[in-house]
Amino acid sequence: MxxxxxxxxxxxxxxxxxxxxxxxxxxxxxxxxxxxxxxxxxxxxxxxxxxxxxxxxxxxxxxxxxxxxxxxxxxxxxxxxxxxxxxxxxxxxxxxxxxxxNSESVAEFSLALALSLSRRVTEIDRRVRQGEKVARSRVLGLSLFRKTVGVVGMGNIGRIAARKWIGACESRVLAYDPVAPRGVWDREQIPHTRVGSLEELLREADVVTLHVPLLDSTRGMIGGRELACMKDRSILINASRGGIVDERALLEELRRKRIWGAVLDAVEVEPPTLEAYGDFLELDNVIITPHIGASTIxxxxxxxxxxxxxxxxxxxxxxxxxxxxx
Known part of the structure; x- marks a missing residue:
C-alpha cells in the first residue's frame, strides 16, 4: 500500500x-x-x-x-x-x-486602533483600573470626524480601509502607491485623491495608515524625515509589517508629543516584549498590539x-x- x-x-x-x-x-x-x-x-x-x-x-x-x-x-x-x-x-x-x-479584519482593526488612540480609550481605562478619579475636562480626545486620512498602499486592505474611513468618519481620503495601476480604485467608486509622493500625503493627512508589504523598497519608509513631515496632532497606524517604520525615530517623535500618537499592530520584535518596547509602553500616546489585525473568529x-x-x-x-x- x-x-x-x-x-x-x-x-x-x-x-x-x-x-x-x-x-x-x-x-x-x-x-x-x-x-x-x-x-x-x-x-x-x-x-x-x-x-x-x-x-x-x-x-x-x-x-x-x-x-x-x-x-x-x-x-x-x-x-x-x-x-x-x-x-x-x-x-x-x-x-x-x-x-x-485577511483584508476586512485588518482594515477594521486599523480603524479601531486609531479611534482608541484618538479618544484615549486605553489610557483612560488604565487610569480607571488603577483607581484614579479621572476629570473629563483633562482627558479630551481628538475627533477624527471629517479629517483627512492618508492610505499608503492601494491593495486589498488599503481599499477596504479607505471605504471604512469614508463610511465611519466621512473622511477625505488621500492615497499613495508607487506601483498600483492608474485608476485602480476608480472602478469601485471610492472617492479619493491620489497623490504623487509619500511626502505630499504625510504633509496633508491627519491620519496615516500603512498597508504595504515589507520589501526592500518599503523597509524604513517611515523614518525621521517622514515623521517630521507629518502634521501636528496626526496619527500613524502600522497594521502591516514591522520594519516599515523606523522605530527609534518614532520613539523620539512620540516623546516630543508633537503628533498625537501611533498605533502599532506590527513591530520589528514580535511578539512585542517589555524588554524590547518598555520605552514605548511608558508613553500614553502609543498603543501596541501583537499583530492581531486578522485575529477574529x-x-x-x-x-x-x-x-x-x-x-x-x-x-x-x-x-x-x-x-x-x-
Missing amino acids: AMKPKVYVLDPYHKDAIALLRSTDWIDLILWDDSRKADWQKDAVGVMLRSDTRLTGSDFRLAAAAGNKLRVVVKQGVGVDNIDLAAAAAAGVAVHNTPAL ENQSNSGLAVVRTLLAVLEGKDDVPGKLV
Missing part, C-alpha cells in the same frame, strides 16, 4: 481547518504539538504555517536532501517574509498564500479553511490553484 503523503501543520490553526484535515483520509497529518514536528524536513510533502514559524534556505535544502518529497508550503495570510522564496524555488517547492482573506476559520483547500488542491495535482507565489 502506498504511503500517505505527510502534511505538517507547524503553527496553531483554527479548529475548522483541523477538522477538514482530519476528515481527509488520504493524508498523514502531523500537528504543531507532535514531537515529530521537529524533523518535518525529512518527510513532509505538504506544510502549513503562519507567521510564527520561519522557513529558511537550510530548511528547504534539508528537505531536498531527504529525497525532495516536499511539494507545497501554504502560509495563512498575505505576508510571506518568513519564507525564503528563492530557496523554495530552487528546491522546486510551490509556495502559496491566502490573498485578500470568523477570519481565522475562513482563512484556515482556505489554506487547507489550497494545500489539498496542490497535492491532488489541480491546476490554477489560487495564491501561488513560487
Whole structure:
C-alpha cells in the first residue's frame, strides 16, 4: 500500500481547518504539538504555517536532501517574509498564500486602533483600573470626524480601509502607491485623491495608515524625515509589517508629543516584549498590539479553511490553484 503523503501543520490553526484535515483520509497529518514536528524536513510533502514559524534556505535544502518529497508550503495570510522564496524555488517547492482573506479584519482593526488612540480609550481605562478619579475636562480626545486620512498602499486592505474611513468618519481620503495601476480604485467608486509622493500625503493627512508589504523598497519608509513631515496632532497606524517604520525615530517623535500618537499592530520584535518596547509602553500616546489585525473568529476559520483547500488542491495535482507565489 502506498504511503500517505505527510502534511505538517507547524503553527496553531483554527479548529475548522483541523477538522477538514482530519476528515481527509488520504493524508498523514502531523500537528504543531507532535514531537515529530521537529524533523518535518525529512518527510513532509505538504506544510502549513503562519507567521510564527520561519522557513529558511537550510530548511528547504534539508528537505531536498531527504529525497525532495516536499511539494507545497501554504502560509495563512498575505505576508510571506518568513519564507525564503528563492530557496523554495530552487528546491522546486510551490509556495502559496491566502490573498485578500485577511483584508476586512485588518482594515477594521486599523480603524479601531486609531479611534482608541484618538479618544484615549486605553489610557483612560488604565487610569480607571488603577483607581484614579479621572476629570473629563483633562482627558479630551481628538475627533477624527471629517479629517483627512492618508492610505499608503492601494491593495486589498488599503481599499477596504479607505471605504471604512469614508463610511465611519466621512473622511477625505488621500492615497499613495508607487506601483498600483492608474485608476485602480476608480472602478469601485471610492472617492479619493491620489497623490504623487509619500511626502505630499504625510504633509496633508491627519491620519496615516500603512498597508504595504515589507520589501526592500518599503523597509524604513517611515523614518525621521517622514515623521517630521507629518502634521501636528496626526496619527500613524502600522497594521502591516514591522520594519516599515523606523522605530527609534518614532520613539523620539512620540516623546516630543508633537503628533498625537501611533498605533502599532506590527513591530520589528514580535511578539512585542517589555524588554524590547518598555520605552514605548511608558508613553500614553502609543498603543501596541501583537499583530492581531486578522485575529477574529470568523477570519481565522475562513482563512484556515482556505489554506487547507489550497494545500489539498496542490497535492491532488489541480491546476490554477489560487495564491501561488513560487
